[in-house]
Amino acid sequence: MRFVDMFEAVKGTAKEKLVGQISLTEKLLIEKGYSCTERFSHGTCNWFYHKYDEPVVLVVYYSTYSRLVSFTTVDKVVYDEFFADTKKKVAFTGRADGKLKAIVSMNGTYVPLAHLAFDCIPAGYCVDHIINDIRFNDSSAVRLATSEQNSRNRSCSKKVAGDDFDYDASRDFREKWWLVLCVTMFHELTWEQAKEYNMGGDVE
Numbered sequence: 405m406r407f408v409d410m411f412e413a414v415k416g417t418a419k420e421k422l423v424g425q426i427s428l429t430e431k432l433l434i435e436k437g438y439s440c441t442e443r444f445s446h447g448t449c450n451w452f453y454h455k456y457d458e459p460v461v462l463v464v465y466y467s468t469y470s471r472l473v474s475f476t477t478v479d480k481v482v483y484d485e486f487f488a489d490t491k492k493k494v495a496f497t498g499r500a501d502g503k504l505k506a507i508v509s510m511n512g513t514y515v516p517l518a519h520l521a522f523d524c525i526p527a528g529y530c531v532d533h534i535i536n537d538i539r540f541n542d543s544s545a546v547r548l549a550t551s552e553q554n555s556r557n558r559s560c561s562k563k564v565a566g567d568d569f570d571y572d573a574s575r576d577f578r579e580k581w582w583l584v585l586c587v588t589m590f591h592e593l594t595w596e597q598a599k600e601y602n603m604g605g606d607v608e
Contacts (some may be wrong), residue, residue, distance in 0.1 A: 407432065407592045409489060411582040424471050425582055426464060432590065434461065443493045444468055450493045454483055454484045459491040462587045463494050463506075472496065476506040477588070482520045505538055517541045522548065530554055532569070535584060536576040574599035 410510040413471075414424040433453045434440065446471045453462040465474045474496055475549040478487075486492055486508070496504040496519060506517035518531040518541040525531065525548065532549035533540065536557065540546070553569040555561060561571050575595075577584050581601060583598040601607050 406607070407586050407590050408601060409582070410579075424463060426473060426475055429462065429475075429582065429585060430464060431518060437461075438589075443491065445491070445493065446538060448465060448493065448495065449547075450482060453479060454537065458589065460544070462585070462589065465494060465496055472504075474504055477540050477545065479521060479542045482542075487518060503538055506541055518546050521546050531535075532557055534575065536571075537578045537581055538582070539581065540577075540584055542588070545584070574603050577602060 406441060410428060411425055412429060414421050416424060430440075430451070430453065436455075437535050438453045438455045438458070441454065443450045443452070447467060449468075451464040451468045453464070459480050461478050461480050463478065464474050466472070466477070466585060473492045478495055491578060494506050494508055495514070497514070499505050507514040508517050508520070508578070516531065518533070518538075519525060521541060521543045522531070529548045529550060531546050534557070535545050535548055536559070549557070549569060556563045556569045557571055559571055559573070559576060564570050577598070580602055583593065583602055585601075586593040587595055587598050593601070597607050
């Protein structure tokens with residue numbers, strides 16, 4: 405059975421589907437030889453799914469207080485540098501728009517996890533989530549952009565400049581987020597196949 409069919413087969417409410425699809429992701433990663441490193445403290449838990457020869461790490465988050473379940477991704481090099489040999493965990497905080505942003509404690513303050521994908525963020529630039537899902541924070545999903553470029557890569561934007569920062573519905577993976585993992589971690593799809601499937605096509 406194809407991975408895409410397994411994910412599509414998970415039914416329920418939006419929350420039940422998310423929990424079920426995250427659980428399926430964890431099961432499939434273990435079957436593919438990924439290791440799981442667990443961190444638990446202060447009522448929250450992280451499970452880091454990593455493999456020595458794979459560039460992306462999945463982080464699953466659970467809070468015993470709020471029963472919140474979510475996930476994010478980071479580059480393996482970021483995991484190795486900041487998480488592998490430390491006690492650091494990823495946390496989530498609510499944004500004004502109701503979305504959850506992954507953050508990490510660095511030098512006494514919390515910074516967006518997406519910032520760790522870059523050596524530095526130049527003045528006048530911000531982090532743009534290419535695939536419109538802020539849960540993905542590895543380098544295949546984020547890039548540096550000006551505020552104007554970042555504002556164009558939104559489903560509500562009516563601005564068009566004719567470059568790669570214009571909003572593209574085919575790469576908006578917020579609903580079918582697992583398609584991204586089928587590209588970056590399961591290697592079942594190419595980006596073009598994932599975008600086609602995302603728009604209602606099928607995968608041969």
